[in-house]
């Protein structure tokens with residue numbers, strides 16, 4: 001009996017020893033998890049970023065003032081991190097600062113990390129979950145009662161209205177961007193368009209620089225459409241049906257590489273669809289001069305180029321619709 005009891009005691013102490021070891025291992029792995037969390041940018045899966053999003057979010061760049069898509073947004077909803085979808089700002093905290101970037105006088109509690117900027121004077125703000133660069137925060141300017149201005153790049157955030165809409169992006173260059181945008185902004189299912197410069201090497205180019213031909217940029221139109229109302233195929237068809245895609249480095253009277261014809265695809269699916277139309281056109285006997293390239297950074301053009309024919313109440317001289325498909 002005595003032997004039996006001491007055997008049970010030995011078993012007990014073995015069990016508690018095992019328990020301690022197990023606990024130690026568990027606490028060790030918890031430490032590792034915490035450690036991994038600090039390196040989130042490299043270890044967690046985030047939304048893939050376009051080159052222009054990477055320029056701001058990863059490389060701490062700044063979008064040009066008054067060009068971001070949320071400068072004047074007033075709708076009710078939440079602004080989430082473009083990279084990791086963490087909710088960062090409420091629309092109720094957004095205010096008009098006329099500084100050229102979306103401004104908020106408060107953040108969602110704990111969502112934004114404040115850091116001394118590399119410039120030694122400003123305070124940088126980053127997403128607390130993924131570390132993505134958002135912009136800077138300023139105090140003492142007297143804009144609102146809270147006396148705080150989060151100056152945030154539109155491209156670092158994504159607006160989620162109460163009812164979320166699905167959006168697909170497409171980019172086309174087909175000569176003078178006034179004419180390209182004119183047709184896309186009228187197309188069914190298109191939510192938004194903008195004109196800009198793509199495919200060259202100069203950052204933040206101006207129209208004047210592009211016109212020298214030295215930047216390598218093409219005049220391009222960015223199109224956002226609702227894929228439940230139209231398709232990328234429809235966009236590609238419209239692209240080919242509204243310009244002379246057989247002309248090399250020019251469009252009608254506009255001559256030069258800034259007027260070249262290009263489809264800038266954003267996914268392998270888009271690339272495959274575009275290639276299908278290259279073959280269809282070849283079969284129809286056309287010698288297609290259009291290039292097919294992965295979309296690089298889209299540099300939004302100056303305000304006076306945006307929706308040009310709408311402002312002027314005119315129609316393009318160089319882009320006339322003709323049915324092909």
Ligand SMILES: [Zn+2]
Nearest residue numbers: 081084127130
């Ligand atoms: Zn984030």
